[in-house]
Amino acid sequence: MVKPATTKDDAHALFHSLRSAYSATPTNLKIIDLYVVFAVFTALIQVAYMAIVGSFPFNSFLSGVLSCVGTAVLAVCLRIQVNKENKEFKDLPPERAFADFVLCNLVLHLVIMNFLG
């Protein structure tokens, strides 16, 4: 009787603390997080579409999903490098991090365009 209540309370407390801790992050990081969520959401839509329609041509499906996953991963890397709380990257200028991000995205999309068919 007491246990489920405490678990629910725990869950509520956890949710609230997560929310409050997350709202403390700077806006630029929140924008990157939004981009990551968007990319993953797009990937899920593509997977659902493939489940409905079928996987031919497979290379188009693969390139579409992997481009979404790829930009999500690269955005996470950018977030890691730009985050001021990260002590390992404190002497990396954020412009350099963004330039690397753009370069990697360029390579990724070049490969995607080639593989799209």
Added chain:
Amino acid sequence: MAVPVDNLTKPTPPSSTLRFAFGNVIAFFILLLIGVLAFSIRLFSVIKYESVIHEFDPYFNYRVTQFLTKNGIYDFWNWFDDRTWYPLGRVIGGTVYPGLTLTAGTIWEVLQSLNIPLSVETVCVFTAPVFSAFAAWATYLLTKEVKGTGAGLTAAVLLAMVPSYISRSVAGSYDNEAVAIFALIFTFYLYIKTLNTGSLFYATLNSIAYFYMVCSWGGYTFIINLIPMHVLLCIVTGRYSSRLYIAYAPLVVLGTLLAALVPVVGFNAVMTSEHFASFLVFIVIHVVALAYYIKGILSPKMFKVAATLVVSVGLVVCCAVVAILLAVVASSPTKGWSGRSLSLLDPTYASKYIPIIASVSEHQPPTWPSYFMDLNVLAFLVPAGIIACFAPLSDASSFVILYLVMSVYFSGVMVRLMLVLAPAACIMSGIALSEAFDVFTRSIKFYISNLSEFLQTDAGDTLPGNNVSPQNEVLKNEKKEDTLKERPSRKNKKKEKENIEKPSVKSKTEKRPLVLPVEASFFALFLTVLLGGFYVVHSVWAAAEAYSAPSIVLTSHSHDGLHVFDDFREAYAWLSHNTEVDDKVASWWDYGYQTTAMANRTVIVDNNTWNNTHIATVGTAMSSPEKAAWEIFNSLDVKYVLVVFGGLVGYPSDDINKFLWMVRIGGGVFPHIKEPDYLRDGQYRIDSQATPTMLNSLMYKLSYFRFVETDGGKGYDRVRRTEIGKKYFKLTHFEEVFTTHHWMVRIYKLKPQKNRIRGKTKKSKSKTSSTTPRSGTVKKNPWH
């Protein structure tokens, strides 16, 4: 204490930067020399024989490169080859690893545009030595990331000369490994560099280098399984950091995409079990990253709550996903692995199920002496290197240790994979030797500086100065050692540590450096140099004597000088000059590549061995009596049959020695070929004790036809060391058209079917003539 120390620090900065610059210049010139060494040690075969392409596989690569340079890249991608595996053909564009041919083709194009007229063959022959120089430089870069410049230079020198790598990259060995080993080391270097710096730029370069590796060699699966293993190891040992995420996650996404771009790999990049490890660890690293992130933003109490919640829910989901995955994987008979990978995991798999893979001599496990032959001194420097890597353990050194352990296991399964062990052994040995040199030279320097300090204090200092100066000298020694140590180990992270170390050294007045007694260190230094000398002598001997044979030209020394056996090229030249362009030649699969490249004739089977049934057809034909073999070859439109025979000169790799594989492979598909029919007491024999099936087989007849004419009636086979069983016989369905000078290659032509069958009367008359007695003089017609 501060004032005298300041006086001492002033003169050191300019001299230390001078030392830096001097050291850098010397390192550059050493690297240049290492490149020249790696190139020139592989030129023995060009000097001893000629600039010719060796062995079997390189001839196929050479033919593909010729096609590429003549017809351009679009025709190359879409090339369907109808001159091999007749009548099936082979899709070259989709079944070949294009890295090597594209590299050589690009080099040729660049040289042509610069108006340097090197032929395609020259470019192909010298590609391997050039890329081994690059591989030595890549080893320097990799080891520098792990331990520092000194270790890097030592490892590069060791790799330039290690016999195992020389064996697959001599001038003329135009095979995939020539560029693939360079790509392997370079990919690993970029991975370690990304891991050390956390820069996304190097992660991109890492993916591109991995793409080059996938283009070059089927062994790329080693990389895509080793790196996830290392990531898992780092996570499990608590070394997770955001740099690890940056090093691994973009590599998986970009790498899978790039691997899927190569036609040979295609969708295998996401569907075969060889790649599943990378996806699994991709998911794991995301879970771990999320866990660390949440741990960072929550308080510890809340984190515990979150952990219990997630674990309870997550376990259920995990079990469901794993169950689905296992069901999918178990439904395929090979559990999703390819035959070659399975034979690596289970060494007995190939001998049970795929005799073709088991028959290749490169796929056998190595013997113990081959480790010493191929690695020499490195074999026992490697454990010292492992210990040196553990002190201190970093991400990079844990990677090198894992690489070494994995490659040792795989080299124990297949002797061909000793090649993958070579760079790991060189890196480890380089680290060990460099650390040893460090200790010895440090001891000697300490002794010399103590000696000079002793002489200085003897030269009449004042008493108060006496107390100060020895301590100053000790401090100066410490600083000297620190600046000395600073040069070989110039990692970005370590600079901070040493800046912290310096003030702590200044605060201490006495610190005991790790040194050995000076006599021991002199002697040990001398012995280490001697060890290096032994290694160099062995490597040069191995390169000159053991690994420089082109195997298309053979030599032997006898009392009357040097004999050269150029029979193979003689036979191929005869074929190309004396047969029609569209004639089909049948031989055992070993000679397919050479026949298409040098004789330019269509073959039935070649070294690609992708179709087991076709090879079994040829094997059955070689094991059958003449008539049945003629039928099989006629159905394949074969005009000429080529056999290799070494009995006259003692060449041991001839077709009679390979005959047991023909029987086994043929018998695996056609059950009327039974191996016990050819064995007497469990052995293959061709002397008088041989079985009649053996003596009637096509291979026996084509090899020993007219053999007794060479030594006056005895027919002594120098390889099998007996006289042959059936000495005088005639061929009924084949005719001999060419035998080379030393009887090593023999070419036969299929006799056409007779127009008129003599001796057979018409059916209407047969009833009346059936009563006529058949005399013994009636010729038995072989076409019935």
